[in-house]
Amino acid sequence: MKRHIQTGLLALSLVVIATSTALAEDATRSAATKEAQKVIDQAKAASRASDKLAKFKEAANKFIDQRIAEINKEINLVNSAKRLTESDKADLIADLNAAKTGLTNLKATIAARTDAETAKLDIKKIFEDYKIFAVLGPKIEGLTAAAKMSYQVDKLATAAGKIRSLIDRAKAAGKDTTQMESLYADYQAKVADAKTQIAAARSKFKAMKVSDAPGAKTLFLEGKALLKTAKADIIAAHKDLQGIIPLVRTSLGIKEASESAKPATGSSTATASGTR
Amino acid sequence: MPEETTTQPAVPTAETTTPAATSEPAQPPQEPIVEAKKPASNSMWLIAGALVILVIAVAAYAYSQGYFSGIYPTATSENTAATPTVSDEIASLQVTSDEVNQNLSDLNSAVAGLDAVDFSGDEVPSL
Numbered sequence: 218m219k220r221h222i223q224t225g226l227l228a229l230s231l232v233v234i235a236t237s238t239a240l241a242e243d244a245t246r247s248a249a250t251k252e253a254q255k256v257i258d259q260a261k262a263a264s265r266a267s268d269k270l271a272k273f274k275e276a277a278n279k280f281i282d283q284r285i286a287e288i289n290k291e292i293n294l295v296n297s298a299k300r301l302t303e304s305d306k307a308d309l310i311a312d313l314n315a316a317k318t319g320l321t322n323l324k325a326t327i328a329a330r331t332d333a334e335t336a337k338l339d340i341k342k343i344f345e346d347y348k349i350f351a352v353l354g355p356k357i358e359g360l361t362a363a364a365k366m367s368y369q370v371d372k373l374a375t376a377a378g379k380i381r382s383l384i385d386r387a388k389a390a391g392k393d394t395t396q397m398e399s400l401y402a403d404y405q406a407k408v409a410d411a412k413t414q415i416a417a418a419r420s421k422f423k424a425m426k427v428s429d430a431p432g433a434k435t436l437f438l439e440g441k442a443l444l445k446t447a448k449a450d451i452i453a454a455h456k457d458l459q460g461i462i463p464l465v466r467t468s469l470g471i472k473e474a475s476e477s478a479k480p481a482t483g484s485s486t487a488t489a490s491g492t493r
Numbered sequence: 494m495p496e497e498t499t500t501q502p503a504v505p506t507a508e509t510t511t512p513a514a515t516s517e518p519a520q521p522p523q524e525p526i527v528e529a530k531k532p533a534s535n536s537m538w539l540i541a542g543a544l545v546i547l548v549i550a551v552a553a554y555a556y557s558q559g560y561f562s563g564i565y566p567t568a569t570s571e572n573t574a575a576t577p578t579v580s581d582e583i584a585s586l587q588v589t590s591d592e593v594n595q596n597l598s599d600l601n602s603a604v605a606g607l608d609a610v611d612f613s614g615d616e617v618p619s620l
Contacts, residue, residue: 254618261620337620350614358610362603369593369600376589379582386579434612441607448600455593462586471580 253279257340266333273336277327277343281320284349288317291357300364308423309357316347316427352425352433359422359440363415366447370411373454377405380458383465392468397461404457411450418443 253276260272295301295309323342330336347353380401388394421440425433466473577585 250614250618257618257620340620341617344615344617348615351612352615354614355607355610355612358606362600362607365596365599365603369596372589372593376586379586383579383582383586430612430615437607437610441604444607445604448604451593451600452597455590455597458586458590458593462583462590465586466583469579469583471583 250280250283253283260333269333270330270336273333273340274327274330277336277340278324280340280343281324281327284320284343284347285317287349287354288313288320291354294361295357298361298364300368301361302364305360305364305423309353309360312353312356312427316349316353320347346427348427348430348433351430352427355437356422356425356433359425359437359444360419362444363419363422363440366411366415366444366451369451370408370415370447373404373408373451373458374412376458377401377408380404380461380465383469384461387465387468390469394468397464397468400457400460400464404454404461407450407454407457411447411454414443414447414450418447 256272256276256279260269260276263269263272292310292313295306295313298306301309320343323339323346327336327339330339384394384397384401387397418440421436421443425436427433463473465471
């Protein structure tokens with residue numbers, strides 16, 4: 218009981234940390250955007266053409282630097298992500314590096330501009346051609362979440378064979394396995410459905426394209442809904458497993474191991490750290 | 494003058510060396526003299542013993558290096574590992590359950606991260 222309370226508190230605190238971190242990042246980004254917008258307003262208000270151009274260049278630099286900083290952060294996160302596949306990592310890093318190169322070149326192009334109107338068109342490109350916050354960031358977030366869920370489902374799927382074997386032993390010993398069979402059937406169904414949902418979500422996230430930001434947003438929201446279903450499946454399958462274990466134990470006459478005698482959970486501590 | 498007494502060494506004549514040339518009946522050929530077998534010397538026994546020891550040593554080394562493993566399967570962790578007991582299997586399930594339980598918080602934070610995505614960061618500002 219105490220262990221469940223501790224786990225619950227840990228889960229709650231991680232959600233709070235994740236949410237507050239995301240909100241803090243949004244606040245920082247929003248502040249940087251507001252600052253750049255203020256420079257643009259100054260550029261619009263400037264009467265001399267040279268001042269106008271200088272202000273537009275200043276604003277462009279701020280917007281680009283903000284995005285390059287975000288790209289660098291994402292590259293680090295992708296590289297350190299434990300659950301992402303190497304193939305997904307390679308694809309995402311390639312996308313991020315391409316955006317970084319494009320923005321660096323655009324920065325040089327804007328710096329060389331001699332008229333404000335052309336500089337304004339270049340500034341639009343920062344938002345329209347790269348979509349760091351609207352597509353690349355969410356795509357990485359989605360694929361990372363899918364990878365984490367996939368890891369959990371694989372663990373549950375691996376355990377299915379052992380459950381089947383234990384139920385069969387109980388049956389061979391003449392025990393009533395009706396309840397175990399029912400839980401096991403639900404377990405199998407939930408694990409299978411979770412796998413399906415995660416695979417579908419992955420497809421959605423991978424299809425997100427910078428060139429179609431509205432479409433990417435739709436895909437992201439669909440993928441997110443699929444992952445929420447997968448998470449519900451994982452929770453349900455885990456609950457089934459928690460129900461099966463004491464039934465198997467009782468029917469086969471095995472006493473519950475004491476807390477200290479239970480095998481160490483190994484990697485669980487490391488994986489509960491909320492890393493990508 | 495005294496008569497010379499030196500005698501010439503007898504030179505075998507054809508009559509004495511070739512029985513076929515004599516008128517006497519032919520003698521059967523003499524049996525070749527065969528030397529009696531001598532017992533093996535001590536050094537031979539030493540060499541043989543050393544060879545035996547060498548062969549045994551080579552065989553022992555080869556065995557220790559596993560050269561005979563294809564002929565005589567040796568015990569491996571695979572074929573000597575104990576079959577997991579029911580108790581082990583249940584403990585293993587409990588470990589899986591505990592791990593998934595602990596990682597549920599990781600899933601919650603992943604979903605929270607998806608909920609917190611803000612798409613407005615790339616809206617074109619008023620130029």
